[in-house]
Amino acid sequence: xxxxxxxxxxxxxxxxxxxxxxLGILIVAxxxxxxxxxxxxHHVTGMNNQIVWGIPHVFAVFMIVSASGVLxxxxxxxxxxxxxxxxxxxxxxxxxxxxxxxxxxxxVLDLGKPDRLIVAMTTYNFxxxxxxxxxxxxxxxxxxxxxxxxxxxxRMNVFTxxxxxxxxxxxxxxxxxxxxxxxxxxxxxxxxxxxxxxMFIIMSFSFGLAIFILYTMAAYNLTGRxxxxxxxxxLKNLLGVxxxxxxxxxxxxxxxxxxxxxxxAFEKFxxxxxxxxxxxxxxxxxxxxxxxxxxxxxxxxxxxxRPMIALAAALVLVxxxxxxxxxxxxxxxxxxxxxxxxxxxxxxxxxxxGQYRPSLPEVMLGIGGVSLAMAMTTFAxxxxxxxxxxxxxxxxxxxxxxAAKGTEAAHA
Amino acid sequence: xxxxxxxxxxVGGAVLASAALAPxxxxxxxxxxxxxxxxxxxxxxxxxxVDTTRCAEGCSACVSACNKENGLQQNxxxxxxxxxxxxxxxxxxxxxxxxxxPMMCQHCxxxxxxxxxxxxxxxxxxxxxxxVDRHICIGCRYCMxxxxxxxxxxxxxxxxxxRADVPRGKGTVEGCNxxxxxxxxxxxxxxxxxxxxxxxxxxxxxxxxxPASEIAKRLATQQSEEIRPNLNLDTGxxxxxx
Amino acid sequence: xxxxNKTVLGAWVTAIxxxxxxxxxxxxxxxxxxxPVPSPLTGVFLGKGKKCVAPVAIMRRYHxxxxxxxxxxxxxxxxxxxxxxxxxxxxxxxxxxTNSVLGKHGFCAxxxxxxxxxxxxxxxxxxxxxxEQETATSAIALAPQHSRIAEMVSKTMVTELQSEPVDxxx
Numbered sequence: 001x002x003x004x005x006x007x008x009x010x011x012x013x014x015x016x017x018x019x020x021x022x023l024g025i026l027i028v029a030x031x032x033x034x035x036x037x038x039x040x041x042h043h044v045t046g047m048n049n050q051i052v053w054g055i056p057h058v059f060a061v062f063m064i065v066s067a068s069g070v071l072x073x074x075x076x077x078x079x080x081x082x083x084x085x086x087x088x089x090x091x092x093x094x095x096x097x098x099x100x101x102x103x104x105x106x107x108v109l110d111l112g113k114p115d116r117l118i119v120a121m122t123t124y125n126f127x128x129x130x131x132x133x134x135x136x137x138x139x140x141x142x143x144x145x146x147x148x149x150x151x152x153x154x155r156m157n158v159f160t161x162x163x164x165x166x167x168x169x170x171x172x173x174x175x176x177x178x179x180x181x182x183x184x185x186x187x188x189x190x191x192x193x194x195x196x197x198x199m200f201i202i203m204s205f206s207f208g209l210a211i212f213i214l215y216t217m218a219a220y221n222l223t224g225r226x227x228x229x230x231x232x233x234x235l236k237n238l239l240g241v242x243x244x245x246x247x248x249x250x251x252x253x254x255x256x257x258x259x260x261x262x263x264x265a266f267e268k269f270x271x272x273x274x275x276x277x278x279x280x281x282x283x284x285x286x287x288x289x290x291x292x293x294x295x296x297x298x299x300x301x302x303x304x305x306r307p308m309i310a311l312a313a314a315l316v317l318v319x320x321x322x323x324x325x326x327x328x329x330x331x332x333x334x335x336x337x338x339x340x341x342x343x344x345x346x347x348x349x350x351x352x353x354g355q356y357r358p359s360l361p362e363v364m365l366g367i368g369g370v371s372l373a374m375a376m377t378t379f380a381x382x383x384x385x386x387x388x389x390x391x392x393x394x395x396x397x398x399x400x401x402x403a404a405k406g407t408e409a410a411h412a
Numbered sequence: 413x414x415x416x417x418x419x420x421x422x423v424g425g426a427v428l429a430s431a432a433l434a435p436x437x438x439x440x441x442x443x444x445x446x447x448x449x450x451x452x453x454x455x456x457x458x459x460x461x462v463d464t465t466r467c468a469e470g471c472s473a474c475v476s477a478c479n480k481e482n483g484l485q486q487n488x489x490x491x492x493x494x495x496x497x498x499x500x501x502x503x504x505x506x507x508x509x510x511x512x513x514p515m516m517c518q519h520c521x522x523x524x525x526x527x528x529x530x531x532x533x534x535x536x537x538x539x540x541x542x543x544v545d546r547h548i549c550i551g552c553r554y555c556m557x558x559x560x561x562x563x564x565x566x567x568x569x570x571x572x573x574x575r576a577d578v579p580r581g582k583g584t585v586e587g588c589n590x591x592x593x594x595x596x597x598x599x600x601x602x603x604x605x606x607x608x609x610x611x612x613x614x615x616x617x618x619x620x621x622x623p624a625s626e627i628a629k630r631l632a633t634q635q636s637e638e639i640r641p642n643l644n645l646d647t648g649x650x651x652x653x654x
Numbered sequence: 655x656x657x658x659n660k661t662v663l664g665a666w667v668t669a670i671x672x673x674x675x676x677x678x679x680x681x682x683x684x685x686x687x688x689x690p691v692p693s694p695l696t697g698v699f700l701g702k703g704k705k706c707v708a709p710v711a712i713m714r715r716y717h718x719x720x721x722x723x724x725x726x727x728x729x730x731x732x733x734x735x736x737x738x739x740x741x742x743x744x745x746x747x748x749x750x751x752t753n754s755v756l757g758k759h760g761f762c763a764x765x766x767x768x769x770x771x772x773x774x775x776x777x778x779x780x781x782x783x784x785x786e787q788e789t790a791t792s793a794i795a796l797a798p799q800h801s802r803i804a805e806m807v808s809k810t811m812v813t814e815l816q817s818e819p820v821d822x823x824x
Contacts, residue, residue, distance in 0.1 A: 041569035041582045048491035049565045052553040112551015112566065112583030119548050123531040130530035130554055186524060186643055187560035336562050338515075338639060342502040346515070348495045350562065355491065451731035537732065545729045546778055574780045576741045581778030596732050 004087045004396075005389045006152075009223050011382035016222075023375035030368010033361035034109035042112065045362045050354035051332050056110035059366030062207065062324045063103030063373060064137070064178055065200055068171040069208020071096040071144065073235075074151075075171075078164025084231060084396055087388040089164075091219075092212060093148040094386050095377055096171075097141055099211070102373030104137060106366055129180050136174040143167050152385070175201045182327065189266035190331030195256065199249040203320065206242035210316040213239060215377065217310050219387060228393035229304075236309045240297035243316055247290045250323075262340070269334050269353075270326065277330035280322040289319010329356055446596070457521075457540035458590055458648060459620040460604065461627050461636060464513040465653040466614035472499055474514050474615065477606030481591060483575035492568040496588040497603055511653070514603070514615070517542055517563040517588035518639060519648030525555035525564065534585075540620075540648050541590045549584040556585060560640050563587045590617075590648075620648070697759050699749035707737045717743075721775075740775065745783040756781040 009016075037045055047054040073092035077085035108114055124131045147163040150156040179200030185191040213235050220227035254271065257263040270281055296302045296312040303309070333354040338344065344351030381387050388395070446452070478497045479486060486493065497516040503509070519542045525534040526542065533549035536542050544555075556564045564587040571581050577593040580586055591601035599605075600617045607615040618627035630636075636650040706713050708720075724738040736742050747761040748754055755762040756776060766773050 038583075042566065043489070043492055043568035048489075048568070049493075049495075049556070050491060052556040052566060112553070112585070113549065116548070116550045119531055120550050123548050125526075125529050125532035127527050128530045128554070130528065130552065134530065181554075184528075185558050187558055332557070336560065338561060339500075339502055341505050343505055344500060344502055346498050346500040347490065348498040348500075348515075348562065349491070350498075350500050350515070446732070448734045448736070451727075451733055535730065537730065539732070543729065547725060547729065570777070574778065576744070576780040576782070576784035579778040579780070584778070592732070596734050 006087075006090065006385035006387065007389045008383060008385050009219070009381050009387060016378075016382075020375055020378060023371040023378070026364075026371035027368050027375060030106075030365050030371065031109075033364035033368065034114070037110070037361050037365070038114060044359065046357045046359045047362070048354075048356070050349050050352075051329060051356035053328055053332065054356060055329075055358040055362040056106050056365050058321065058325045058328050059369055060103045060107040060110075061178065061328060062321055063099050063106070063369060065175060065204045065324070066207040066211050066320075067096050067099035067103060068140070068175045068178075069204030069206070070099060070212050071167060071171050072205055072208055073212055074147070075164060075168040078147075078151075078161050079168045084234065087391060087396055088212075088216070088231070090148060090151055090386045091216065091381070093144050093151065093167075094380055095212060095215060095373075096144050096208075097148075098373040098376040098380070099208075100137060100141060101376065102369040102371075105372055106369035109365060110362075129177060129184060133174075133177045133181070136170070136177045140167075140170055140174050143170050171204075172201060175204045182331070187336060188331060189263055189334055189337060190270075190327070193253070193256070195249070195253055199246075199253060202242065202245045202249050203323065206239065206246045206316060207320045209235065209239045209242055210313040210320070213313045214310060214317070216391075217306070217313075219381065220391065223387075225387070226390045226392035226395075228391055228396060230393040230397045231391050232306070232309065233304075236297050236303065236312070239313065239316065240294060243290055243293050243297070246323075247286070247294075250285065250290075262337075265337070266334050270330060274330065274333070274353075277326050277333060280330070281326050284322025285319050285326060287319075288315050289317075289322060293319070332356075446598075448596075452537055452539040454538045454540075455621065457620045458595060459519070459540065459618065459627055459631075460590070460601070460649045461616040461630060461652065462513060462649065463614045463616075463652045464511055466612040467499075467512050467514065468612050469501065469510070469512045471512075471611050473606040473609075473611035474603035475499060477602040478516075478588070481575070481594075481602035482578045482580075483573065485571065488569065492566075494565040494567070494586060496563075496565070496586070513651065513654075515561065515563070515639075516603075516649065517590075518561050518645070519588075519590060521646035521648070523645070524558040524560060524643075528554045528558040530554065537592075541592050541595070542587075542648075543589050543592060544585055544587065546580065546584040546586070551583040551585065553585060559587075560643055560645070698761055698764050699747075699751070699759070700761065701746045702750075703746050707742075740779055741784060744779075744781060748781070748783040753783065754781045 011017075045054060071092055073085055074089035074096075076082050077089045108117055111117075113119075120134065124134075126132070143163070144167055147160070147167045150160045150163040176197045179197035182191040183193055183196035213232075216235075217227065217232075219225075254267060257267045270277055272278060274281075293312040293315045296308050296315075333356065335344075335349070335351050335353065338350065475495075475497055478484070482496060484494045484496065497514055499512055500515045501510065501512050519536075519540055521536070521540065523534065523536050523542045526532075526536055529535075530552065531548045531550060533545045533547075534542070534555045535545065551566070553566055556566060564585050566585050567580060567582050569582060574580055591599075591603075594601060604615040604617040607613060616627050616630065618625040620628055620631065622628055623632075631650060634652065636652045637654055638645070638647045638650060639654075708716075713720075720738040721740060721743075724733075724735070725740075727733040728739070744755050749757070749760060752760065754760055757763055760781070762773060762776070762781070
């Protein structure tokens with residue numbers, strides 16, 4: 001096995017600082033939006049007493065789920081012993097931390113009382129999944145940081161496998177916790193299902209890997225470091241499997257509901273006449289986020305084209321965002337069934353579809369969170385050696401190197 | 413020792429009531445008033461019984477009384493306006509039968525809002541009243557996601573002119589608190605009072621654990637039910653004629 | 655003297671000059687130590703009653719602990735003894751002119767502005783008195799109180815009163 005040479009990126013070009021500056025502007029805009037929402041109250045957002053969680057929560061859940069999933073690349077190397085993924089493990093751990101911080105920042109800044117974060121950190125109700133998640137999230141950051149240290153400090157390398165195992169188990173727990181935020185809600189038709197926890201795990205696999213592929217391609221492209229097809233094609237094939245698995249879980253989720261007469265109204269809402277939610281489900285989640293990427297990734301020709309691989313990963317993320325939107329906002333838009341068999345009406349929107357239009361500040365807050373994650377990652381790879389100098393085929397795959405040498409010898 | 417007038421009335425009334433009346437015959441409200449220095453206990457469980465057959469369509473006495481008592485602002489967009497109690501109109505899908513009833517926090521014995529609250533701000537007081545401790549509410553709205561009765565609202569804007577007995581403000585979640593400030597003084601909730609005065613006398617408030625109380629007697633002898641009984645939450649608000 | 659030592663000396667001189675200049679400026683700005691610190695209570699209406707619910711020195715230092723303690727007892731256990739109830743403080747301390755404890759000369763706001771301590775009470779609680787004036791008197795100092803509050807107050811007062819003299823409102 002060849003020794004991987006990790007090196008900080010140079011990060012002195014105008015483009016690098018321009019990128020960081022751009023992200024910085026988006027972060028400041030996000031903070032300004034949060035301040036605006038906080039000082040005026042949530043009436044300046046699209047959220048109301050019917051749709052209590054909106055775009056900020058979609059961004060936050062999307063990033064938190066992705067954060068746990070992006071760590072998979074490292075887990076494949078450390079836990080499942082695939083040597084080829086080892087050079088990618090550091091970036092995987094880094095993205096896991098930064099995406100989580102980005103997601104949590106959005107979540108916290110959307111609170112009605114963000115100034116009371118200290119209360120959330122000191123007063124606990126241990127029956128609440130939110131309270132568990134506070135520990136799961138902070139614990140995740142600490143564990144992944146230790147894991148990175150084991151990977152990056154040569155004397156600690158012997159512990160990498162153990163740290164990787166702990167991190168892997170922790171991340172499964174974390175995503176279970178995130179899924180259970182919704183899965184344990186008995187009140188609403190869309191939730192109240194144990195299926196949501198494993199579904200969130202498989203979603204994390206897919207979202208996280210798509211982000212990882214895109215970030216790696218961009219970083220290697222912009223820094224001019226070599227990125228070989230061997231590693232990229234493995235990643236994209238894996239992404240294809242995960243995308244298919246996400247579709248499968250969506251299918252099972254809706255089939256289960258369709259089998260139960262009590263849930264028919266909800267299924268009719270999401271699948272047929274839910275307006276924007278139906279469109280986001282079929283066009284966004286299924287077509288853009290599922291079918292199209294699968295066609296690209298498993299097509300003999302398209303699947304080899306780098307722009308097409310990048311496009312497929314981007315489509316997966318668009319679909320992912322739609323999926324989380326349908327789960328969170330669509331799930332709330334469908335009214336609670338308090339009186340089965342009755343047509344309900346009141347001044348409090350009983351029995352009515354919830355109306356929600358995302359406002360600019362909410363969207364800016366979400367984008368600010370994504371920018372924060374990206375800026376932190378981009379800065380970290382400049383100051384610490386996260387990225388290998390080369391991910392060329394002969395540097396990552398010993399077999400490939402041997403085979404190449406063989407060919408060279410034959411040609412000579 | 414000196415008391416303010418209200419305390420004097422409450423404590424003195426209780427003493428008088430228990431002294432003057434024959435055993436077994438009590439003035440329920442006065443006799444149950446605690447002294448202000450006593451903590452609530454689970455010896456009591458406050459509840460409301462709603463007789464929907466007496467709830468007339470178009471009557472909103474309970475709603476107006478609640479808004480007034482708790483100082484709920486009305487000059488805001490409908491989708492963010494606080495509604496601690498609301499009248500709901502039901503029409504049977506099969507038969508077309510129409511009825512009206514009030515909906516509010518059902519004061520569950522096992523409240524899902526309290527289960528999900530990360531800080532413990534949503535809680536069930538020992539005497540069965542479900543409350544939000546706004547001092548530790550962080551405004552995450554998870555309770556609103558979890559409530560099976562859509563009983564809570566979020567304060568979306570800065571408030572002024574709150575009632576002294578009903579502190580409430582931006583960024584926290586709220587809902588019916590059974591007029592806890594009145595109950596602690598030995599009075600009945602504003603909606604119940606208004607319904608008995610201006611409305612159809614559909615609401616009965618009392619201690620469900622006191623066998624001598626009207627609510628306990630009626631619950632024991634007449635048919636009544638919870639809303640969403642399949643959730644098994646053992647609600648403190650019960651309905652007749654659903 | 656080496657070049658290095660010269661640099662160190664230079665740094666010291668600069669630091670001393672800077673500190674001296676800062677002190678001089680501070681002295682000039684505050685008008686020197688002889689001038690008394692302005693009282694935060696100038697022009698502030700102190701209260702309708704003759705006496706507060708605890709000695710003033712105790713209240714100045716510990717009112718927040720009392721309020722916090724009472725707050726939890728009231729919200730979670732329904733204990734509504736009058737002594738440290740916020741509504742009761744407001745009833746007595748609200749300025750009859752403005753009908754509030756807030757505002758420039760408000761009892762709560764003026765002192766907290768002076769001490770640069772931000773209070774969050776009145777984003778939810780009413781700063782206006784609600785009850786009639788006669789109930790808001792010092793009489794409530796003796797009204798029934800919960801044993802846990804009484805215990806806390808007496809403990810605080812015993813340790814405090816031993817250590818420093820009590821001064822009333824001027």
